[in-house]
Every structure is written in structure tokens, then in C-alpha cells.
Amino acid sequence: xxxxxxxxxxxxxxxxxxxxxxxxxxxxxxxxxxxxxxxxxxxxxxxxxxxxxxxxxxxxxxxxxxxxxxxxxxxxxxxxxxxxxxxxxxxxxxxxxxxxxxxxxxxxxxxxxxxxxxxxxxxxxxxxxxxxxxxxxxxxxxxxxxxxxxxxx
Numbered sequence: 001x002x003x004x005x006x007x008x009x010x011x012x013x014x015x016x017x018x019x020x021x022x023x024x025x026x027x028x029x030x031x032x033x034x035x036x037x038x039x040x041x042x043x044x045x046x047x048x049x050x051x052x053x054x055x056x057x058x059x060x061x062x063x064x065x066x067x068x069x070x071x072x073x074x075x076x077x078x079x080x081x082x083x084x085x086x087x088x089x090x091x092x093x094x095x096x097x098x099x100x101x102x103x104x105x106x107x108x109x110x111x112x113x114x115x116x117x118x119x120x121x122x123x124x125x126x127x128x129x130x131x132x133x134x135x136x137x138x139x140x141x142x143x144x145x146x147x148x149x150x151x152x153x
Contacts, residue, residue, distance in 0.1 A: 060084045063116050070112060075102070087123035089113065092131075099129035 039047075049055050064084075068076040078098040082090040091109075093099035102109070106125040113122040 060117065063113060070116060071109065075105075082128070084122075087121065088126055089122055089124075090126050090128060092128045094130055096129045099127050102127045 049058050063070060064081045067079075067081055071079070075098075078095065079091050079093045079102055082092050084090075089109075091102055093102055102125070106127070109125050110122050113125075114120065
């Protein structure tokens with residue numbers, strides 16, 4: 001009797017177009033799990049970054065966070081990365097001498113950053129020196145023209 005009911009259920013399913021599977025479903029390797037299944041934390045974060053398109057910004061942020069390790073302690077003490085956009089890294093130096101030094105090391109710096117981020121990610125390094133504003137005026141400053149070239153004029 002059970003066999004008859006099973007056969008009848010299969011026939012009904014076939015009429016509706018819902019044939020039972022002969023093999024259990026298998027998920028291809030590397031596909032997502034159901035949301036209720038536990039996953040490794042690192043894999044969950046990697047999936048989130050991939051879904052949102054944040055892989056490159058996260059990698060750049062990691063490089064900026066490890067700037068000291070990547071460029072070395074001496075250079076890191078006098079420079080800091082500011083932004084990354086369109087293949088260009090903006091680096092700020094604390095003096096004009098260090099800005100010149102970084103400009104001379106730009107090719108090496110691009111190569112080193114591409115080792116961390118992947119080939120072709122960084123195409124150029126733009127260097128900005130110290131950002132000093134205009135000199136403040138004060139009580140001991142002379143305003144206006146200086147007059148003629150001699151001191152008695």
C-alpha cells in the first residue's frame with residue numbers, strides 16, 4: 001500500500017512538472033552557504049568586501065595602515081599617505097627636503113606599492129610638501145611700500 005501511494009505521489013508530481021530528484025542537491029565548490037550556516041570569519045568578511053566592491057579600497061586602507069612597514073621607519077617618520085584615486089597616491093612630506101627625496105624614490109615606491117596591491121594598481125606617486133599658510137601679519141611687520149632704494153630717502 002505504501003508503494004502504491006509513493007507511485008501515485010510521483011505520478012501527481014510528474015503531471016505538475018515537479019519530478020523528484022534522483023540525486024541529492026550538491027552545491028558547487030565556492031558558492032555561498034545559506035545565511036543560517038556558520039562560516040569562518042575571514043571568509044565572511046571576504047564575501048562582504050567582494051559583494052560590495054570594497055576589495056581595492058580595503059587593500060589600499062591596509063597599505064596605508066602598514067605604511068611604516070612598507071616604506072621603512074625613516075621614510076614613514078617624515079611622510080604619510082593621504083589619498084588614493086585613479087591610480088595615484090598622494091603622499092605628504094613634513095619638509096621640502098623629504099618631499100624631494102620621495103619624488104626621487106617615486107618609481108621604487110610605485111613598484112613597492114604594486115607588490116602589495118597588485119600589478120598596475122598604483123601608476124604614480126604625487127608628492128606634496130608641507131602646507132604652510134601665508135605669513136601672519138603682526139605688530140612688528142611693516143605694511144605698504146618700502147620707498148626708494150636708499151635708507152635715508
